[in-house]
Amino acid sequence: MTHPQPIADIARSIGIPDEALLRYGHDKAKVDLDWLASLPPRRTRLVLVTAMSPTPAGEGKTTTSIGLADGLRALGEEAVLALREPSMGPVFGMKGGATGGGRARLLPEDDINLHFTGDFAAIAAANNLLAALVDNHIHHGNALDIDPRSIEIRRAIDVNDRSLRHIVTSLGGRSNGVLAETGFDITAASQIMAVLCLAESRDDLRERLSRIVVGERYDGGEVTAAELSAAGALTAILKDALAPNLVQTLEGTPAFVHGGPFANIAHGCNSVLATRAALATGTITITEAGFGADLGAEKFIDILCRQSGLRPDLSVVVATVRALKYHGGVPVRDVAAENVEALRAGASNLLRHVENLKDVFGQNVLVALNAFDTDTPAELQAVADLLEPLGVRAVTSTHFTDGGAGSIDLARAVLADLEKPSETTFCYPEDVSLAEKAHLVATRVYRAGAVSWSKGARRKLRGLEERGYGRLPICIAKSPYSFAAEKLMGAPSGHTLPITDVRLSAGAGFVVLIAGSVMTMPGLPAQPNAVDIDVADGVLTGLQ
Structure with a gap:
């Protein structure tokens, strides 16, 4: 050792x-x-x-x-x-x-x-507190008039668990909250992880947490973590x-x-x-x-x-x-x-x-x-x-x-x-639409021939543009094994990048585009590493 x-x-x-x-x-x-x-x-x-x-x-x-x-x-x-x-x-x-x-x-x-x-535990705790505060607000009268169907905050946990991708909460009657469909992301994919990674100071952290959009009102207006008075508690969890x-x-x-x-x-x-x-x-x-x-x-x-x-x-x-x-x-x-x-x-x-x-x-x-x-x-x-x-x-x-x-x-x-340093350029300018940013990444970097959008993704994209988020950069979630959304070896070109969902990360300052069947909560393989990990005489064994 x-x-x-x-x-x-x-x-x-x-x-x-x-x-x-x-x-x-x-x-x-x-x-x-x-x-x-x-x-x-x-x-x-x-x-x-x-x-x-x-x-x-x-x-x-x-x-x-x-x-x-x-x-x-x-x-x-x-x-x-x-x-x-x-x-x-x-x-x-x-x-x-x-x-x-x-x-x-x-x-x-x-x-x-x-x-x-303990960083990941703190991030998951902050994320899940925010989700709990949203649910609690709705349970106790919903003064902000939040539409439960619009809630954008998912729970987070640092474990691969496919069973948590899509779940229903608050079963068991009115005393257990408002029935809702939701799901878990792995902690690294949570918005609060990105917020912490991109924050430049404690004050910047708090400001980013404040502007997280948790959902929409029935009239279409958005509700932020600041309106739930949540930013202070989240900052407290994340200060260390x-x-x-x-x-x-x-x-x-x-x-x-x-x-x-x-x-x-x-x-x-x-x-x-x-x-x-x-x-x-x-x-x-x-x-x-x-x-x-x-x-x-x-x-x-x-x-x-x-x-x-x-x-x-x-x-x-x-x-x-x-x-x-x-x-x-x-x-x-x-x-x-x-x-x-x-x-x-x-x-x-x-x-x-x-x-x-x-x-x-x-x-x-x-x-x-x-x-x-x-x-x-x-x-x-x-x-x-x-x-x-x-x-x-x-x-x-x-x-x-x-x-x-x-x-x-x-x-x-x-x-x-290093004697001839790079002159960094971006793939797209910030003043083009979100759809155009996706097109530029897909065609310039992935060498795709086109981008396709599901009806739901296109509707969400249009809504974000109308709400003033069109200048944000995009974060495309896709298969890591290929330039395409599916596993194509080498350097494929002319393929179509299918965008199936759109998620706003207002606190992090970008818009997530889900491509193909990629999951933000991974599953375990048939033979997970966990079965080989143990502790013998106080020494960890089996960790690859």
Whole structure:
């Protein structure tokens, strides 16, 4: 078992004094918001780590982010990480933990993968209090004249549970409330998670919570959390959760881990405050966005960058030879065998992501090849040859087995490419309609031929435009495994993006568009990871 350094030592290494720490044991802490706000601006650089479309063969985006930061520190750079917190849904479901792996991982990994500092519990509690306040208001006379059919606040829990997707509440008579159809989202997909991730201060948090729209009146007017006098209590629940968490990598690199994952069903970025903390305490910040660049990087730029003013200086796209062969039609069981022809076919997926980052988002791009022992020289050369016409380099990194020492070449390439920083552009302007924003993301990023709308989605979209929300950015929830709403390998084009539902996240400042059959509450697989997890002699076992 690896023992991390005392968190106070990690904090001091980046200038954080003991009095600015709220410790959770000896190896993790929150950093005081007032102290962070007092820091003067520094000349720092921001590196966004994203990836090709994920596959069962694995890509290792978080592992690469950690390895890159360790490699930069080994070269004498003051690199600091800003990463997302894992959700317990995948931990007990199919994906497992999200703290990296091998020699490139975070500590204390078991704590981070489970309850950590309680941020997810606080977010779920705040979300569910708001839902309870809405129901309670209706039960006690409904002075605001809320139409129960219009309630937009769903419950949240950090567990995969398909049985909670669609439920009926308040069974058992009038004393138990007003009968209503509703459902649960996994906590990372809740609006309050996005509110916390995008808030810049306590005051901003409270203002965002105040403007959450909980439903509509019978006359069509909207009802906000402020009108329920809910914002104060929600802020109280979240006041500690808002502060970024500080941990470390296996090699002692400082890491701010704060905010939720799931760029397929949420905006999927770590908190703005964590990124600003890393920028204020280091000279290079490594952050990541969830799933492929079509989801995580698009939302990082079109939502987070637009709202916060942050801009990445460089985007690193993580790929593996194995994943490229999978996109070329090779089954998972055979991806270890050399197959240059399949790799070339599957590389269309990687090339599409690289082209989008360069042409749509104005990014300077570097490809990080997360190495496996089975990669062959011919396959590695094929990747380099395919990227050459785009003016993009592919750098192999062995951080999983060798830690920071294995990512020195990648770190040097990052430093070289930072000499020509990106000039970030957005996929769409804010002054076009929500429907046009969806069309632009679908056609420019997903390379779809058209967007289709269900009757309900079109009606909701029209209502949001009429209520003045047309200038908000959009957050498309779709399959993470393809550029399409269904699982199409490689780089499909000409497909139709079907929008089946529309949800307003007024507090977060965006509109969610549900594409296809994607669910905001995942289910457990036939053999969930939970059945292998146990505690033996006080030691956690079976956590992947």
